[in-house]
Amino acid sequence: MLKNYIKIAWRNIVKNKAHSFINVVGLSVGLACSLLILLWVQSELSIDAYHQNGDRLYQVYEREYYNHKIDGNYDTAPILAAELKKQIPEIEYAVTMQEDNDINTFQAGDKTLKEEGTAAYPDLFKMFSYSLLQGNAQSALSSPESMAISHKMANQFFGSPQAAMGKTIRYKNKHDFSITAVFEDLPENTSRRFDYLMNWRAFTAEYPWAGAWSITGPRTFVMLRKGSNPALVEKKINHFVDTYRKFDNTYRLELGLQKFSEVYLHAHFTNGKIDGGKIQYVHLFSIVAVFLLLIACINFMNLTTARSIKRAREIGVRKVVGAVRMVLIIQFIGEAVMVTAIAVIVAILMAYTLLPFFNAVTQKHMVIPFAQYSFWLNLVGITLLTGCISGSYPALFLSSFNPLTVLKGTMRPDSGSVWFRKGLVVFQFVLSVVLIIGTIVVAKQVSFIQNRNLGYDKDNLVYIPIEGDLSKKYEFFKEEALQIPGISQVSKISDDPTSLDNQTVAVDWAGKDPNIKVQFSTSIVGYDFASAMKLKMIDGRDFSKNFPTDTAGFIVNEATVKTIGYASPVGKMIIINGNKGPIIGVMKDFNYESLHQQIEPLIMAFGERVWYGHILVRTQPGKTPEALAGLAKLYKQVNPAFPFSYTFSNEEYNKLYESEQVVGKLSNTFAFLAIFISCLGLLGLAMFTAEQRVKEIGIRKVLGASVTSLFALLSKEFLLLVFTALIIATPIAWYSTNNWLQGFAYRTAVQWWMFALSGLIIICIALATISFQTIKAALINPIKSLRSE
Incomplete structure (x- = not known):
């Protein structure tokens, strides 16, 4: 039985080559995009999530109350960590680190290089799972003279981690440090990368302000003891700073705790409370991935149900000889799964080919995890889910045919199925229009950022570090x-x-x-x-x-x-x-x-x-x-x-908007692909409509209808659907883009021409998609049309 179903499914795929090609291409593009987005989402979610004690690691943040305002930030006093560890029993380890990395000059032997790193408390290697190749967590940063360096830095200066241990390295040509540990180069899924760590006391000796309560800026991290209640600890430290600083009724300060693994994606504050961040882009592109796949599934539903009459007699015969509806449903869903399986194979090849480009855009080093069993299990799950979704409505629709009506040849498409197909097309183009408008707004904002008069000239301006x-x-x-x-x-x-x-x-x-x-x-x-x-x-x-x-x-x-x-x-x-x-x-x-x-x-x-x-x-x-x-x-x-180094002002400025630039590039790509997949479905429907109306076209031509009038007749139905999608998509796009722009204090305006341009683009693309098929149908010889069966 199963073998018979597979044979029938394969014959239908081969028999309807154009229909099958459109389905496979649409599904494979949607699946490839979804796979790439899934890799990116997993990469983002994995940032800082690899630490063994991750469930006990927290970052301290501040809430400042003044002038009826509440500001939230991660700036803390440089000596907060030491006092928290001393005064709060539930805190096992605590670390202070500089706010940002420094790029400093190091010398060992005849080599002088600039390296990026920071200063930290000795507890750092006890808290975080940074793999030590040489040395141990207890002594890595135990004294002001100690320094831990990365595998890469050890190779650069000493040839190997083993050779680096115990050696002296000169810092900024004024202080000698002893290498007490070598750590493995930090993994890609680390939010903050560094190649050296110096002891915090050495940093304080160089910068005396780092020992004051009145100064804020450094970051504070704590690790709770096993079994500690984070909410209780947060309550204890809420007014911790009050003991060390005097506040009046015009200003006060509170402390809070945030899970360290969540900081990378949730680093935005609204009225002193953590409220979003990069997680919004994770959610956004996760939705885009679902929408792209859904658009592809809709294509399959539309084309399969549109061609339902072609298989009506097959279904009628099967029902007459005893096939129950559930068996037919399984058969049609099985056919959908088979088409999806073919599309998955193509999608993997596409994703593998496009991954280097995708990595360049997202500035990551992702790979498709072919060696992981979970990847293949997820792929099987996606194949089955996509196949079931895309084949569900056609299976239910086709299996519902009345065998007597079918075999008498009196079956006609019912209005319900026709309206359902039209609704699916409208839904496809609503998503496409929203993506196009979103792309235009993002591009306009990125252009606004890059070309805004900042009040100073960032071009031809060079920074040289003072050292x-x-x-x-x-x-x-x-x-x-x-x-x-x-x-x-x-x-x-x-x-x-x-x-x-x-x-x-x-x-x-x-x-x-x-x-x-x-x-x-x-x-x-x-x-x-x-x-x-x-x-x-x-x-x-x-x-x-x-x-x-x-x-x-x-x-x-x-x-x-x-x-x-x-x-x-x-x-x-x-x-x-x-x-x-x-x-x-x-x-x-x-x-x-x-x-x-x-x-x-x-x-x-x-x-x-x-x-x-x-x-x-x-x-x-x-x-x-x-x-x-x-x-x-x-x-x-x-x-x-010291080696000469410099940076350009415009490059430093552009670094502030790396996320927006990535979003802009990805939006362009995904909007194009959404339109491409939608237009594939539109092309398939145009082909089928022209095929169904071939005799009508022949009669109209015999009665004197022009090619122009026939083109208008065949096109208006599809254009009406696109216009309907534009009307529905416009308020959705306006709300979404305005909401995104609220994150900028200085932003471009959402203007009417953006919607008009989006509408013009989508209409022109839709018209171009269906024009070839409709003109071809209009030009066909009416004698051949009327002779066709």
């Missing part, structure tokens, strides 16, 4: 650099201009309400900063050597002036962290953080002799290579112990 003797010889470096052809301005800043995240509430001014706390971003800059950044000064001036008193002054942005309330701010006094000075200039607001955030009050203090940060070099358009060559030569002369 070694560069801070002492900065004045000489600046003078010499300005003589290099292609360089127009040189200044300095204590931070990355695309992320000025040093903040303080210790700002005072005349007339300030003592019951209000205001958070200000701060940075330290040198002479000619505004000129180098090409900032617009709307009042006052930039820091200048011509005015010696400028060293005690401040430059502020418009947001600061609005907050302070000074009508004529230049010359007025403000106090920052106890330092009093006049406002010497007001710069037009500029975006110094991601466009996700509003521009906040910003105060720039003078610090020509600051020993950390970046030198800013403004190059002349078209002369950047020449300028960099000159800078490299000068750098080697001034700072020979």
Whole structure:
């Protein structure tokens, strides 16, 4: 019996080649896309989920209450971890790490290289499952002189992990560390990668601020003891900082716990509560994967039910000779599963071929896990599920035919099945239109981000990290650099201009309400900063050597002036962290953080002799290579112990929106594929409709109908379905895109032309899809049409 069903199914597949081809191609494209998205989703969900003690690992976050606002963030005091471990019995281990990695210069023997890493408490290797190739968790970071390095770094400097143990490596040409551990290179599913770890006490010795309660920024991680109740621990630490810092009724601080494995995907805060993050993109593309597969399944349903009359007599005969309905249902679902199995094979080949491109877009290194049994089991499950879904309605529909009606030849398509097929086509195109509009909006927002006037010129701006003797010889470096052809301005800043995240509430001014706390971003800059950044000064001036008193002054942005309330701010006094000075200039607001955030009050203090940060070099358009060559030569002369390195401002800025850029590229691809699959179904229906109406077309031609009128007749039904889809999709797309754009403080507008363009695109594509078949049917010789059986 089974063998007989397989033979019949295969004969039907071979007999209806065009129908089978459309089904297989549609399903295989949908399955290939779904498979790639599934790999990406699994990759995202696996980030930081591999730690053996993952169920006991938590990250501490803060909620700040001030000015009737609640802000949430992961910035914590650098000594919080030590006190939590000491005071909270349920906390077994605790670690503080720098907020971000640093790129520093290391030297061992005759090799000098820049490596990326951070500083951490000694408990780190006891908490996290970073595999140690040499050394042990107890001694890896046990003293200020100890350092743990990666397998890669050990090979670079010493040839092997074994050879690295106990060796000395020089850090920033001023401190020697002993290699006490070598850890395996961190796996791909790690949110934060590093190649070296130094002891936190060594970091504190270099940066004394890292021992204060009043400073926040570092990250705090804890591991609870077995059996501890996380909710109870969170309640205990809620007001933990109150013991160490004094708060008034204008400002208070609370602590919370978040599972470490969830931080990567859930790092967005709304009113102090964790509210989404990258998980939204995981949900979005999971839905896209389901929709693409559903569109492909709808094609199968539509084409199979549309061709139902072709198999009506077969079903009638089977019922007459005793076939019960359930047997017929199993047969038709079996045929659908067979077609799906063929499509799965094609889909795997497509996914394997496209995976390198997909990895390049998503910036991952995913592989199809052919060696895993779970992969094949999931694939079998997907095949059966897809086959059952795509074959369900056709099986129920075909098996319901009345044998007497069929065998008499009086059977006609009932209105219910016709409307159901039309509804499925509309549903397909609703999804396609939503994807097209979404793609246009995402592309417009990415373009808006890349081309927005940020208030400074990010092009032809180079950052050079200040290290070694560069801070002492900065004045000489600046003078010499300005003589290099292609360089127009040189200044300095204590931070990355695309992320000025040093903040303080210790700002005072005349007339300030003592019951209000205001958070200000701060940075330290040198002479000619505004000129180098090409900032617009709307009042006052930039820091200048011509005015010696400028060293005690401040430059502020418009947001600061609005907050302070000074009508004529230049010359007025403000106090920052106890330092009093006049406002010497007001710069037009500029975006110094991601466009996700509003521009906040910003105060720039003078610090020509600051020993950390970046030198800013403004190059002349078209002369950047020449300028960099000159800078490299000068750098080697001034700072020979350190390799010359630099970054471009526009590249640093683009890094802020990597997720949006990935979403934009994927949206383009999936929108195209959704349209492609939908149009395959539309083509199949057009082919079948033309075939069913061949005699009608012949009669109309004999009676004088033109090719144009016949084309319009055959096309209007399908175009009406597309117009209906546009009407339904428009409000859905408007709501979805507006909701996504709410995550940006500065965003493009959703405009009518986006919907009009989407409609025009989908109509043109649909028209192009059906035109060939309809024109072919309209041009056929009426004699042949009327002779056809």
